[in-house]
Every structure is written in structure tokens, then in C-alpha cells.
Amino acid sequence: MKKILLSSAAIVAFAGAASAEITLSGSATVGYNDDHEGGVYADADIDFTASQELNNGWTAALSYGIELEQLEYSDDDGMGIDQGGSFDGNVLFSISNDMYGLHYGDTEFAAASLWSGVSDMASDGFSEKDGEEILKFTGKMGGIEAAISAPVLNDSQELGQMSFGATGSFGNFGFGVAYQEEGEAMSATNGLEGDYNEEEILGLFVSTDLAGASIKVAYASNETAGTDSTGIEVSYPIGDVSVGAFYVSESDQDDGFGVSVDYASGPASVSAFYNEVDGAAEVGLEGSYAVNDDLTVFAGYIDDDNLEGGAYIGAEYDLGGGASFLASYGDADEEGDDEFGAKDYKDGMTVQLGLSF
Template identity: 30%
Template sequence: MKKVLLTSTAIVAFAGAAAAEVTITGSAEMGVVGGSDLATQFFQDVDVKFTMTGETDGGLSFGAAVDLDEAGNLGNEFSNQGVAIFVSGGFGTLTMGDTDGALDFVLTDAGNIGNPGSIADDETSHIGYLGSYLDGSGTADNQVVRYDYSFGDFAVAVSMEQNPQGADGFVVDGQDDPDEDDVNYAIGGSYATEFAGAAVSVGLGYQHAENGGPSVDDFFAFDSSTPGDDLTIVGTDDRVDAIGLGATFTLDSGFTAGFTYTGFDFEEDAVDDASHVGIGMGYAFDAFSVHFNYGLYNFDIDGVGEFDVQGYGIAAGYDLGGGASLLFGYGRSELDSDLDDDFADTVVDSSDDDFDTFSLGLSMAF
């Protein structure tokens, strides 16, 4: 989403067989970062990605992509390795590994709308941001299997993600038999068209996760010695369903905008309702580009009250040409609670949890 990568390519061809192609792309970033309770300091990052593609004599495409900064688990065949492998043909595309689930596939999240990026992703690091929905929830390891198919202006996708028992998926003492494991799954569809001079796309999807989701514990620190300890809000064993709807539109002038709405239904009765709203917009003119996104979680807790978790992000970029860009990013996170006084004493005061981050630097794509 954030880098346009130039490529150097090695092609190996064999007589009587289709060509195989290995592409190496890379990026480097340097600058400064800082924020609340964070000393302003130097920042540098380098990433290298290998993309391998091929085609069978019958026209079946296949390939894999290895992102080295996410490939620390290479060699563990039963887990996410930072690798996505695919096969594609007239039947559609089947992808396995480090890839989006079906709900994330059909929706464009707020941070992907007209975003030039930043060296430290500050504009998408605030706590109000929702980017991958229920992918990786609970014990799931982000090893996703997704099938997608496009026909005309429509696209559909289904995905599944397992919840392994322990390291490498093997049984750990005291845990259930892996044959009894439940799975996370998702389904979604999208439609893209031209309307009133704008390119418009809409998406709708559903996702189920056996373990987890956006947890209250992610936003507040609970003290088990207080009355809150007898109230399980949202834990890693909770099942949750999500329904997401989103739309984006893009004008020829360079302006683009969109929104997502996600409703969460928790199995745990303590949470009456939870939802998330995200909006994003961007504008590109000449070598300049700017972006804004906002996200809001709302939790309604039975007998306790409700609270909002929200944040916003800003990014700006100037394209220097040749793959180099000057980038700025800023993110702000805020908590706004209306909890019962007795229960509010069990959480960190919301004023202590507001924070921001920023970055400024140069991004280079190779």
C-alpha cells in the first residue's frame, strides 16, 4: 500500500517449458521519529522482497512472494512464514500463507485510501485503526487460505484460518485434541463501477473467529483485585462474528475517499454491542499527496457502561522522482469512557492513555 517498488529481474527459461521469473524488489527508509513519552530519535529500515512466478504448459500460473522483514519463521511449514504462495487460472486464484482473509480482501480500509505512507506507519498505528479485521485473532497464526474469483465488475472470496494447539500445531499437554480445533472463516464480495464521473467500489463481508477479536483488555489495563475481576469482558476464548461494509470513490481530480462500518457480535454476554467506523480520504496533485483517516471503536458493556476508543492519522508525501519520496506521518490515539464509577476505578485513567507519534524522513524504492 505504501511503496511503489522498482524491480530488477532474473529470468530463467528452459527449452520446451514456460519461463520462470524471479523478481527482487527493495526499499530503504531513514529519518526521525518521536511522540508522547518517546524521545525523538533516528530511524532506519531496509526491506527486501523476492517474488517468484511461473506458468505451466497448460497456462496455469503459480508463484510465491517472500518478504524478508516478515520471514523470521522460515522453515516452520506449519505456521505463517511471511510467505504467500498462489496458483491461478480460469477457475480463480487460491492463495495460502501471509495474505488477507476474505473480509479484508473485499474491503478497502481507511488507511489504504490515497495514502502516500510514512517511514514508521504513524498514520495507521493509532488505536482507533482497524486494518485486518479478525485475521490472526486469538491463537490463529495468520496462515490464511483464500480463494477468490472475479467476473466482470464483481469479485467474491472465501477464506479459512486454523487455530493451532501449540508450536508447529502439535498437541500441548493439557490442551484438546487438534482434531477438535475450530477454525476462523470469512466470506465476502465486492463490486466496482463508474458512477457520475467517479470510480466507485463497494464491498460486503462476514467473518467468524473462534478465539478473540478486538478486546477491551487491548485498550484498558484491568486489576484482578478489583470488582472487575468477576466480569469477563472479552477474552481469548470468546467467539466473535463480524459483518463489514465499505465503499470508496475516486475522482479524476486526484481526490479519493471512503468508509467502512464493522459490527461485532461477541458470544460473551457481558458485551452488549461493539462496532467500528473508519473513514479515509486522500488527494494527490503534481508531486504532492496528502491523506487523513479516522477510526472509532464503541463498546457497550452490560451493567458497566460504554467507552469509545478513537484515533486519527495524517500523512503527507512529496515524490522526488526515481523512487525517492519525502514522507511525514502523524497518529493520535484517544480514549473516552462513560463507565460506572466503581468499575472505572479498575481501569487506567483515560487521560493517561491519550498519546501521539510522528515521523519524518526519506523513503527509497528499488
Template identity: 25%
Template sequence: MKKILFASTALVATAGIASAEVTLSGYAEMGIYNPGETRNDPGNDEVQFFTDIDLTFTMSGEADNGLVFGANIDLDEAQKPFTNPWQQGGEALFVSYGGATFTMGDTDSAYDKIVPEMNLGGAGSIADDETVHAGFNDGAEFDGGVNGSDGQIARFDYAFEGLTFSASAEQVNDGAEPDTSVAGIVDSGDTIWSVGAGYKADLSGINLNAGVAYLTLEDFADAWGLGVTAGFAGGFEVGATYSDINNEVGEDFEHWGVGFGYSMNALSMGVNYGKYDYEAGDDASGYGVAVNYDLGGGLVAQAGYGYSELRNGDDDDSFSLGLAMSF
């Protein structure tokens, strides 16, 4: 799932009957990490320094008729493509009225938005160790993950009480018929379609979040998945997810995962486990752990660990330790 940074510092607030605002938020991380043998720099299984900084501009306004509109751009992801309107470069724009919202750009597919992930408890790590292991499913396999797709998604959401309905489209090869030399796929469709329905409610003190969704690219692959999480009094949270992926150009596989989270006062932690069962065997699995301690004022101490069992029989792990800063 894509990260969203919430605005904290107002730069502009204006005027007339309608209103508009531009805000700035920042996020930074520092510490040490070991990426393992298979991540980023294969073979470099050494402890390294880790620094990262992210800056987001968020713009919002309201028209005279009550139509809400806005945009944000993540400068960490805004490379040259953001100058091309046909490519996503870290920006997302929306218009909203009542329970209906239409979003375009760097946003999630309906599948990714609706189906809960298993990194629970509100804990994270500077190097995302708890979500990059071989058993984790972030629901975003097709969100810019198909060769030739531009990552630019259009999604419509409608929310009514605790129900949310979503539908999305992502173009492959800028909407043209896929060129196999560019897209790496043969005779596939030109649009990745996705639909989903979610439900959130507080039932007798249990904070329930459930969702089911479907995603497809014609003659390439389709996937459906469901997930549910439940939060309890005392800061405990549990969840489970299942998905089934049918590949036209490769083997089919299933995924299942479970998660556990706990949060109380300044402490939060999460543990998750997942497994991919492939049609041809040689399954992949892994687990991740994250522990956070909130030092106040936007400063959080974070530790993370991830362990993977790979399809080729090897195993690998990663860890990180550091500070996360929100501005």
C-alpha cells in the first residue's frame, strides 16, 4: 500500500466564498540496517548506514457548490515523469462530493485499497523489514508492477456509513495496445481493472475492518482476495488474509497471511507471517516483526526484522534500527 503523509504546516489559506489551502509535511529516517543477501544489493549482507527524507505538498480547496478538491505530490517519488502528464511521478489529485470521491495519479488500485494488509499494531521500521520478506502480500502486485504500465491509477470510491465500494483502472503502455517489446506481455489487454467492497464498524467494542476485491488484466492474470482485521480493547489487533492469483503467462499461486498487533501508550508492535503456495511447488514464506516507541513530538524509535524462506531453498533475513521523524 502506498504511504500517505498528512500535512502539518499551513503555507497558504485564502479567500473569497470558496477556500483553499496548501500545506507542507515532512518525514525523515536515520539509523542502521542490514538489507540481507537478496535485497537491493545482492551479496552485500553487511550492516550499513541508513538515511532517508521525504517531503509532501498537500493542496486542498472547496468550490462554491461544496465540491471538495485537492492534490498532493511526494517529492521523494517525483522524478522526471511528473513533468509528463501521461506518467505518474508521485502526484495524486482528487475531487469529492458527499460520499463519492474520484482520485487519479499515485494512488492505490481498488484491490490494494480495500483488502487489509497484515502489518498491524501501527508499528513500522525505517527499512520496512516487516513488509519486504518473501511471505508478505501488500496487495499491489499490479500497481505499476506490470512491465510497461505507468503506475497512474484512476479510482472511484463511494462510502456510505461503514461500507465502501471502489473501482479502478490502470493503463498499460499509455492506453495503447501493448507492445510486447515494451510491456513484456503477449496479447494482453491495455487496462488493469479492479473492483472491491469493504466494511468497517465498531461491533460491541470490536473494531472490525473487512474487504474483498478482484483485479484483472485481460489475457495476462487475474486475482481475487479478502482480508479481515479486528481490534480489541487493551490495544490488541489480529487479522488474516487470503488471495488467489491465476496467471495466463505463468503458474498459478495462492497466498495466505496472518498478523498480530499490540499498541499501548508509547509502545506499539506488530508481527506477521505469510506464505505463497505455487502450483509447481517450491513455496515461499516469511515473517516480519516491528517494534516502535513514541518519544513524543513526532520522534519515534523503530526496530524491524524480516525473515524469508525463498523458492530456491535459500533463506535470508534483514533488520534495521533507527529513528523516524515526522514534521
């Protein structure tokens, strides 16, 4: 991450005597895949953040994120790089202190930001950000963190679905509640994207540590669909091994359950798991080994009834300065699937150069 100090006279939005801080961060990748991408691909994300300390402990901040959508190389017409790529800008403005904050733009819905359910619950589909402009108020007081939000509808500029979340602790127990009202359905004009869910949903969870084990119990009710999920999740460390399990009782589909065993010691790590959700099973074994400080090799196999798995093998080399080189080979269960395994590996042979700053 690089930081540049500029005088506030150059930043109209943050006028004042003190200087404003401009932060530049981002990532970029360029690579070649012989199957899914059809050749060369590239994408980049760049974030600019300007912040200014105000009076009485308040800070104003403005962030602008630029996403360069993927550019692909096409052999079909000999034209080289596809010109369909584009820039998408995301803006977030906030003013906050140690207790309160007001945020507008590219921020998460309140319920989704504070909800912590059990794995693979069917009824906890809280709306998640996917390009919407969201107005959110956050607060912290007496060990309680809370937030309330609503998207701004593009067609009317009115506030849409109200979303609320709160978490806290009492002694050895943590707790949380999340709620979203029934909202306006997605459309081409109101700015609500693919991860927006217009249904009314209520969720509650409680967590604690008992005899070295971490335990969470959660309940979610989809009031619109008339369904609910009740689950429990447990994890227990035994030296270098961590054992986990979950079970979810569902009102309108087969109950879900799963077990996992994770091992990490020195340069080696291995993860094995079995999940069954709504009658569809997923079993996997994944591992990695750090040959030295720069080179890590990895391999894994996932068998998924929903054809979202496959086998992969590869290596990643740290070039220093936030740069890395990746070479991998994946054999996906479903042809063209490019998101499976621990790092969303691509089907086919991939070589990729990455940079973060």
C-alpha cells in the first residue's frame, strides 16, 4: 500500500487546516489459460481513499474503486484483445468517530455485515452488496455493535429495503441478531443486483467457548417463503489438528450436515471435509507445502454432486514487492468451471502473474 500526503487546499471535499491523506491500493493479474479463458486474460482493481481528520474526533473519508473488467484474447477473428472490457467505478463516502459512522455508496447491507450463521443454512439469504448504492448508519456502545441500512433506488431515489444487524457479548457468550424487511424486487431501473434478496428474513445466533470447544447455535426464518433453518456448529483444536462439525435442521429440504479436519504444522497444511446439503454431497482433500519462503506447492481433489469440483495441482512463487507467479493445472467436473478449490482454480493449464500494492 502506498500513501501520498497532499495539502488540503488541493482536496476540495476535505477543506481544512490539516493535510489530507491519500491512499492508493489495488491488485492486478495477467495470465494465460488454455481452456476456460480461451487465451490471454487481464483484470485490475484500483482503490483511491482520501481521509481528513475533523474536529471532535470525527474523520471524513472518500473512497473510489476502479474495476477493470476482464479482457480476453480471442483467436476467432484475429483481432487480439477483446474490446468488451470496461471500467466500473464504486464510490464510498463516510464520516465517523470511535462510536458512530454514516456511510453512503459501496458498503455492505447491515444485516449481512453482522450476521454469523451456521454453515449452509438455507433460510439466511440476507441481501449482499452487488453494485447497489447503500446508505448505512453504524454505532458502538457498551460492547454492542449495530448497523441499519437501506439501498437507494435508482428510479425514485427513495430508500429501499431496511436492513438491521447487531452483535455483542455477555460474559463468555456472544450473540447477534439480523433482520431485513421485505423489499422491492430486482429490476433494470432500481439498481438492485444479483445478490439482492427481496424476502423478509430474521436471524439469531449465540456462540460460546466450552471446555476448549467453540460452539455456535443459529436460527434463521424466511418470513416471506415460510421456511426456517436451525443449526449448530462446533470446532475443537487438538494440537496441530482442528476438528469441526455442523448440523442444520431445515423445514423445506433435507437436513444438512458436515465434518472437517484441518492440519497445519510448519510448512505443511492439509484440509479434509465432507458436507451434505439438501441431499447433495461434497467431499474434498486439499493440501499445500511451503518448500521455502518463496515457493509453495499445492494439490487437491473435490468430488461434488453439483459438479462444482475437480482436481488441481500447481505452484506459486513469491517474487517480492507484492508480486507472485502462479502455475496450475485443473481438471474440473464441469467443463469450463473456473472456480473450484481453495483458491478458485481455473480448469485447464494456467500461468498467471499477480501484483498487489
